[in-house]
Amino acid sequence: MRRPVRDSLFCLAIASTGFLSAAPRGGVLHVALRAEPKTCNPVTALDAPSRDVIRRLHADLITIDRASQKTVPSLAESWSVAGNKYTLKLRKNVRFSDGAPFTADDVLFSFAVYSDEKVRSPQRDLLLIRNQPIDVRKLDAHTVTFQLPGPYAAAERIFDSIAMLPKHKLEAAWKSGKLRDAWSLNTPASEIVGLGPFRLKEYRPGEAVRLERNPYYWKSGLPNLDGLEFHLLADEDLQLARFVAGDIHLLNRLTPKAVAYLERRPEAQIVDLGPSLEYNFLAFNLSPNSPHLSAFNTREFREALSLAADRDAIVNLVFQKRATPIWGHVSPGNKLWFSNKIPHPARSIDAARARLKSAGFTWNPAGTLLDPAGAPVTFSILVSSSSHERQQMAVLLQADWKQLGIAVTITPLEFRALLDRVLNTRQFDTCLLGLGGGDADPNPEMGVWQSSGAMHLWNPNQKSPATKWEAELDALMQNQMGATKPTERFRLYARVQEIVAAEQPMIFLASPNVVVARANTVGNFRPAVLDHQTLWNVEELFLSKGGPAK
Amino acid sequence: MTRLFLLLIVILLLGPLLAPHDPLLQQRELANLAPTAQHWLGTDDYGRDVASRFLAGASWSILVGAAATALVLAIAWLIGGAAGFLGGWVDQLAMRLADLFLVLPWFYLLLGLRSLLPLSLPPRPAFALLLLTIALVSWARPARLVRGLVLTAKEAGYVHAARGFGVPAPVIFFRHVLPATFDLLATQALILLPRFILAEVSLSFLGLGLGEPDPSWGALLVPLKQAWMLDQQWWRLLPALCMMPVFIGFAALARQWGGSSARSTLR
Numbered sequence: 001m002r003r004p005v006r007d008s009l010f011c012l013a014i015a016s017t018g019f020l021s022a023a024p025r026g027g028v029l030h031v032a033l034r035a036e037p038k039t040c041n042p043v044t045a046l047d048a049p050s051r052d053v054i055r056r057l058h059a060d061l062i063t064i065d066r067a068s069q070k071t072v073p074s075l076a077e078s079w080s081v082a083g084n085k086y087t088l089k090l091r092k093n094v095r096f097s098d099g100a101p102f103t104a105d106d107v108l109f110s111f112a113v114y115s116d117e118k119v120r121s122p123q124r125d126l127l128l129i130r131n132q133p134i135d136v137r138k139l140d141a142h143t144v145t146f147q148l149p150g151p152y153a154a155a156e157r158i159f160d161s162i163a164m165l166p167k168h169k170l171e172a173a174w175k176s177g178k179l180r181d182a183w184s185l186n187t188p189a190s191e192i193v194g195l196g197p198f199r200l201k202e203y204r205p206g207e208a209v210r211l212e213r214n215p216y217y218w219k220s221g222l223p224n225l226d227g228l229e230f231h232l233l234a235d236e237d238l239q240l241a242r243f244v245a246g247d248i249h250l251l252n253r254l255t256p257k258a259v260a261y262l263e264r265r266p267e268a269q270i271v272d273l274g275p276s277l278e279y280n281f282l283a284f285n286l287s288p289n290s291p292h293l294s295a296f297n298t299r300e301f302r303e304a305l306s307l308a309a310d311r312d313a314i315v316n317l318v319f320q321k322r323a324t325p326i327w328g329h330v331s332p333g334n335k336l337w338f339s340n341k342i343p344h345p346a347r348s349i350d351a352a353r354a355r356l357k358s359a360g361f362t363w364n365p366a367g368t369l370l371d372p373a374g375a376p377v378t379f380s381i382l383v384s385s386s387s388h389e390r391q392q393m394a395v396l397l398q399a400d401w402k403q404l405g406i407a408v409t410i411t412p413l414e415f416r417a418l419l420d421r422v423l424n425t426r427q428f429d430t431c432l433l434g435l436g437g438g439d440a441d442p443n444p445e446m447g448v449w450q451s452s453g454a455m456h457l458w459n460p461n462q463k464s465p466a467t468k469w470e471a472e473l474d475a476l477m478q479n480q481m482g483a484t485k486p487t488e489r490f491r492l493y494a495r496v497q498e499i500v501a502a503e504q505p506m507i508f509l510a511s512p513n514v515v516v517a518r519a520n521t522v523g524n525f526r527p528a529v530l531d532h533q534t535l536w537n538v539e540e541l542f543l544s545k546g547g548p549a550k
Numbered sequence: 551m552t553r554l555f556l557l558l559i560v561i562l563l564l565g566p567l568l569a570p571h572d573p574l575l576q577q578r579e580l581a582n583l584a585p586t587a588q589h590w591l592g593t594d595d596y597g598r599d600v601a602s603r604f605l606a607g608a609s610w611s612i613l614v615g616a617a618a619t620a621l622v623l624a625i626a627w628l629i630g631g632a633a634g635f636l637g638g639w640v641d642q643l644a645m646r647l648a649d650l651f652l653v654l655p656w657f658y659l660l661l662g663l664r665s666l667l668p669l670s671l672p673p674r675p676a677f678a679l680l681l682l683t684i685a686l687v688s689w690a691r692p693a694r695l696v697r698g699l700v701l702t703a704k705e706a707g708y709v710h711a712a713r714g715f716g717v718p719a720p721v722i723f724f725r726h727v728l729p730a731t732f733d734l735l736a737t738q739a740l741i742l743l744p745r746f747i748l749a750e751v752s753l754s755f756l757g758l759g760l761g762e763p764d765p766s767w768g769a770l771l772v773p774l775k776q777a778w779m780l781d782q783q784w785w786r787l788l789p790a791l792c793m794m795p796v797f798i799g800f801a802a803l804a805r806q807w808g809g810s811s812a813r814s815t816l817r
Contacts, residue, residue, distance in 0.1 A: 235775070237775050237776045240776075257776065257782075260782060261781060261782070264781075310578070313578045316578075316581075317578060317581050317595060317596065388776075391762075392595060392596075394762070395596060395762045395763065396576070396578075396596065398762060398763060399574075399576045399596070399763065409672065409761065410761055410762050411761075412761075
């Protein structure tokens with residue numbers, strides 16, 4: 001799973017990308033999805049598969065160019081800043097995929113929906129600055145102003161995550177309070193309209209999601225492809241077999257073993273982009289209904305588990321050395337925001353046991369860890385059944401923590417069922433997941449670190465912070481969002497990293513490299529470290545009909 | 551040949567005692583080793599000795615398979631025997647029930663059951679429960695075979711003679727009719743036992759079986775799902791090759807037993 005990641009339509013005009021290969025039109029690009037999408041609704045989508053599909057259907061006002069990591073115009077052809085007020089000029093003659101015109105009314109509608117507390121959109125956290133909403137006003141049919149309630153660093157990056165919605169299609173659902181139910185996978189394809197390069201053609205449950213070229217797409221002459229098909233292949237082995245058979249054109253994130261296998265194949269090109277922004281972690285369930293709250297709520301317990309975790313083994317055995325061990329949530333791959341003040345305590349079972357002892361934990365004669373109330377400490381790790389790497393990490397942690405006298409059960413679950421337990425029902429002890437990849441900037445992770453956030457995985461949607469350190473996190477995240485000086489922002493966000501690393505509501509484990517592969521027939525292939533690594537410029541991709549593409 | 555095979559089963563049942571290493575011990579610096587004198591079948595992703603895990607997993611697989619087989623045959627024996635011997639509405643009811651169980655999609659039933667079990671249930675009890683569930687829905691076919699044999703046996707001359715001498719019906723049933731099914735039950739046991747062992751292997755292979763870190767045969771085969779595995783680590787096939795004699799042996803024994811029992815019936 002990844003954090004609420006940003007929509008990623010690339011908006012450089014084709015004229016400015018003269019280095020791109022001459023692109024033949026036509027063909028259907030086939031790619032893999034690791035799990036079935038849960039929804040086609042960009043307002044409510046939390047899971048990566050849904051977002052991978054949705055991002056090809058919609059567009060945003062300003063987008064982050066995944067190659068340069070800088071903001072570039074998208075549906076807004078230009079913008080100006082005066083104090084805290086942003087004025088965006090929209091492109092003219094832009095149409096939704098059903099032919100309806102896109103105007104400032106759609107922009108106002110979209111921001112009203114995302115900011116609506118009842119809708120509970122994960123993007124809402126981004127749009128609140130010191131808990132105040134952004135004031136959005138229409139100047140004319142193609143000009144919109146955004147008055148921020150206070151200073152907001154890198155404000156134009158906010159727009160990258162917000163897909164523009166068609167007012168004519170969704171207003172009725174919003175007004176009747178049913179927007180969360182809108183655009184499910186059962187909705188007829190013709191009802192789902194957007195401004196992206198593709199539109200939904202058909203959804204075959206358990207099999208594939210087929211998109212077709214959006215005939216009204218606003219980038220002249222694009223997309224090059226007639227269609228894009230997402231095949232639902234839960235297992236990487238299946239994806240690899242289909243890739244080698246020529247059924248799949250791109251593989252987005254390769255495991256190290258898959259890399260070793262594909263390196264010998266002449267028909268595939270492999271690109272290692274180095275350290276990613278992704279961080280893999282084990283999150284505790286610290287919600288009030290958690291069955292293991294007394295142990296999990298003890299900081300020394302969490303510290304002990306972190307001390308006993310063998311991160312080097314994870315890097316060496318799981319990622320075949322194509323990863324970096326981490327103790328905080330910002331990976332070394334994020335050179336702008338990585339704080340080198342986060343301590344890297346060496347793995348020590350003795351130190352872990354001492355930490356447990358200091359918190360009142362004891363051991364019975366059989367070596368089983370007992371909590372201060374005398375109950376044996378056991379818990380389960382939820383892990384995606386489609387992620388071989390995370391299952392391997394869980395097996396290593398299970399053995400590490402057995403040395404502390406803790407019996408850990410590993411429970412592989414289908415990814416959607418896992419997300420449902422973690423985000424909705426909260427029926428889990430711990431979960432092993434990964435986040436990151438959307439943007440290097442801290443703001444998209446407001447929902448992860450703020451106590452009110454839907455992605456505050458250890459205890460989400462809090463009315464008020466449950467602990468002092470979470471209150472401090474809330475304040476720091478709000479302050480960094482408003483700080484205009486880069487050095488001040490860095491200082492504040494470094495403090496966030498320090499608090500999270502010290503309190504350890506999540507035990508950070510490793511950050512893998514980004515390795516992708518393409519079939520040699522895919523042209524204009526320009527993978528990026530940011531999510532989505534291979535499809536961010538999907539409208540420019542093409543399929544070569546005679547021999548390898550450049 | 552039969553003795554050799556039975557010796558193999560005994561060795562496998564004693565597997566945990568014969569394992570050269572601790573099957574759970576992760577020697578991480580020795581991960582993914584090819585076979586050596588120290589590690590006959592190599593090591594896995596975590597540096598665990600595969601031969602030890604094969605031996606430790608064998609006893610679990612065989613014991614659970616045997617338990618499930620015993621349960622199936624006990625149910626089949628009673629229901630099939632009663633249906634054949636009593637006839638009438640008991641027969642009708644039992645056979646309609648058997649029809650129902652024959653069409654149950656046991657795999658989906660199993661998936662549903664697994665999702666109902668709590669996450670915190672330890673893997674061994676959870677898995678044993680699942681396998682026993684398979685057993686409970688697998689009694690129908692052997693029960694029909696038992697019924698057929700009982701229908702024949704109850705018309706045999708010695709049964710009529712016993713009736714003529716006034717022997718009570720329960721005594722006739724248990725002393726004269728059911729023993730006629732022993733050969734059939736033995737053959738069925740030899741067919742069902744490897745089937746249930748294979749069920750364990752299949753479930754573990756699909757991630758529904760015994761969870762980590764406990765060794766099981768199915769879990770040893772999981773790496774073979776990976777397309778690149780045999781390309782890079784050929785020795786991962788060895789556990790599968792080691793399992794083959796067990797299944798071939800059961801099949802040969804069932805054929806031998808079935809043949810001899812058919813011949814004895816013909817005489």
